[in-house]
Amino acid sequence: xSINARFFVLKHDHEPNQQVPAHFDLAARSAAKLYRAGxxxxxxVDNVEDAHAIDExxxxxxxxxFVPHNLQxxxxxxxxxxxxxxxxxxxxxxxxxxxxxxxPDFIRRFELVYDFVPVEPHAKQAARERFKQLRAVxxxxxxxxxxx
Numbered sequence: 001x002s003i004n005a006r007f008f009v010l011k012h013d014h015e016p017n018q019q020v021p022a023h024f025d026l027a028a029r030s031a032a033k034l035y036r037a038g039x040x041x042x043x044x045v046d047n048v049e050d051a052h053a054i055d056e057x058x059x060x061x062x063x064x065x066f067v068p069h070n071l072q073x074x075x076x077x078x079x080x081x082x083x084x085x086x087x088x089x090x091x092x093x094x095x096x097x098x099x100x101x102x103x104p105d106f107i108r109r110f111e112l113v114y115d116f117v118p119v120e121p122h123a124k125q126a127a128r129e130r131f132k133q134l135r136a137v138x139x140x141x142x143x144x145x146x147x148x
Contacts, residue, residue, distance in 0.1 A: 003139040005113040007131060008146050013119050020057050023116035023123075026146060027097045028057050030114050031082045032067045034095055042093040042110070043069075043084045046100045051084050054099060058082070101126040103133040113139065 010022050018025060027043060034041050045051045051071055058069050070076075072085025083089055088106040096110040101123075107113065113134065117127040134141055 003107065003110060003113055003134065003137065005115060005134045005139040005141045007115050007117055007127065007141065007143045009117040009143055010119055010146050012147075020053055021118065023118050024054055024057060024099065025061065026116060027054065027099055027114070028061045028067075030097055031058065031069070032062060032065055034097075035067050035081050036065070039081075039095050039112075040079075040091070040093045041082045041095045041097060042089045043082065043097045044100050044104050045084060045086060046102075047086070050099060051086070055084055098130065101130075103130045107134070107137060117143075 008023070008026055010026070013022055031041050031043060043054055045054065055069065055071055058067050067082055068080040069082035069084060070080040072079075072083060072087060072089070078091045079089065083093070088104070088109070094110060095112040095114065096104070096107070097114045098104070099116070115127065115130055117124055131141065
């Protein structure tokens, strides 16, 4: 099974009134879209702070649409349709949204990977490393510029 990876290249950091970085906003919107398309999504993060930030943001970013989600270890036994964590997900999930600085060791479990290239130089360099790692495991990679 091959992995399809999509890198979203952001042109701006974030709007002044936004409480999360632009790539977290795009990750939340992507998770909502994937959920509505019937996908089970795993959002991979570096730490508990990022997990809580994206969890909180998923509750409030779009008043029109509820996205059932939970932090790893919480929620229903198989997890909600969108799960957030730092460890491999328990159940089968087809899509990974990567908000971490590294590609997870368990990357081959996913058919589709969403990743982000933020504006900030350190984050952009980390994204280049993830791009190389995904290419090394044979992923089909596409990029899309986001004029956020």
